[in-house]
Amino acid sequence: MIYIYGAGGHAKVVAEILELRGLAIAGFIDVNSKTDTLLGYPVYDESLSLIGSSPQLIIGVGSNIIRKRISESLTGTFISAIHPSANISTRSQIETGTAVMPGASINSDVIVGRHCIINTNCSIDHDCVLGAYVHVSPGVALAGNVTVGNGVHIGIGSSIIQGIKIGKWATIGAGAVIIKDVPDYAVVVGNPGKIIKYNKIDEQ
Numbered sequence: 531m532i533y534i535y536g537a538g539g540h541a542k543v544v545a546e547i548l549e550l551r552g553l554a555i556a557g558f559i560d561v562n563s564k565t566d567t568l569l570g571y572p573v574y575d576e577s578l579s580l581i582g583s584s585p586q587l588i589i590g591v592g593s594n595i596i597r598k599r600i601s602e603s604l605t606g607t608f609i610s611a612i613h614p615s616a617n618i619s620t621r622s623q624i625e626t627g628t629a630v631m632p633g634a635s636i637n638s639d640v641i642v643g644r645h646c647i648i649n650t651n652c653s654i655d656h657d658c659v660l661g662a663y664v665h666v667s668p669g670v671a672l673a674g675n676v677t678v679g680n681g682v683h684i685g686i687g688s689s690i691i692q693g694i695k696i697g698k699w700a701t702i703g704a705g706a707v708i709i710k711d712v713p714d715y716a717v718v719v720g721n722p723g724k725i726i727k728y729n730k731i732d733e734q
């Protein structure tokens with residue numbers, strides 16, 4: 531039985547992937563939840579230590595920094611959730627805790643780190659390397675050999691040309707076109723992408 535940490539919209543999508551995979555869901559865990567059930571499963575507000583000593587779980591929270599903090603505070607066996615319609619090269623590698631949404635394509639020799647979100651209908655082309663806690667939003671296109679640091683959010687519908695390096699905890703705005711490397715923590719918007727500010731992230 532698998533617990534999904536979080537009980538918002540992203541958690542619902544993760545739950546439906548697990549259902550399609552035939553995996554049994556024990557319920558959701560969310561200390562801030564306003565409901566007792568979600569999608570017909572119980573929502574618990576107690577800590578995992580009360581539920582079991584070594585549960586299977588996946589973090590269904592959209593915020594990259596919150597996924598990082600939760601993953602570091604929990605003990606258990608993290609699993610991945612890969613939608614059956616995702617096209618994933620057998621030569622690519624997806625680390626534990628990562629969710630891959632419907633229609634996502636991941637081509638040859640890609641590495642995707644732990645606790646990432648590879649969202650609906652995005653494409654990640656050959657030889658890309660993504661760190662941990664990355665969110666690739668719906669409809670994003672990463673060309674070949676793109677490197678993405680830990681905690682990066684790549685906004686919906688954006689495009690990154692081949693060989694680009696995106697620094698850790700950077701944000702790429704919705705619809706941006708990235709043709710130059712992006713420094714750590716930078717927030718980049720537009721076509722061509724320009725830095726508008728820097729994220730202030732406490733990584734601890």
Ligand SMILES: CC(=O)SCCNC(=O)CCNC(=O)[C@H](O)C(C)(C)COP(=O)(O)OP(=O)(O)OC[C@H]1O[C@@H](n2cnc3c(N)ncnc32)[C@H](O)[C@@H]1OP(=O)(O)O
Binds near residue numbers: 649668684702706718
């Ligand atoms: C299934 C799902 O829902 S997955 C979630 C998908 N969601 C996304 O991809 C969201 C991506 N987020 C964005 O694009 C955001 O607008 C961000 C993160 C880039 C910026 O957000 P904020 O920090 O709140 O910045 P804010 O809204 O104050 O905008 C700052 C300036 O940048 C401009 N700007 C913001 N986003 C963009 C964008 N995507 N493209 C062009 N310009 C933009 C604003 O117009 C504003 O300009 P101004 O100062 O001239 O008025």
